[in-house]
Amino acid sequence: MVKGEPITILLVEDDMAHAEIVRRNLEDFRVANKLVHVSDGQAALDYLFLRNGFVDASAYPRPSLILLDLRLPKVDGLDVLRSIKSDEKLRLIPVVVLTTSEAEADMVSAYGCGAGSYLVKPVDFEKFTQLLETFGYYWLAWNRFPE
Secondary structure, three states, X not given: OOEEEEEEEEEEOOOHHHHHHHXXXXXXXXXXXEEEEEOOHHHHHHHHOOOHHHOOOOOOOOOOEEEEOOOOOOOOHHXXXXXXXXXXXXXXXXXXXXXXXXXXXXXXXXXXXXXXXXXXXXXXXXXXXXXXXHHHHHHHHHOOOOO
């Protein structure tokens, strides 16, 4: 059974295998959502600021949640996060860092830039799936998003 209105989730992930794992796992949840995937930091900023190929706001709706990798081509994930949190219209969007980095410095930087959560992608497929299941229940079923 699908609950609530669909939410748009922006996945910013350059590893296509990781993006596919996220997509498949989120499809399994009984929470309505639309996943939009971009593979680099510049595309994420273009999507969020409705520029270049993303100018139609009805075709590219503002996300209710952003899943952001840190190590991205073109524009680094921390720079994307800084841009989101420094913009009046975007700053309320929760950003969850989903990365392979376990470095304390990356975690401190991400939270310092306004990340709402910091999740480390497990190398093991089963553990990655479990992480996404827990994430899905929390962020997509229990958490509430502003209009």
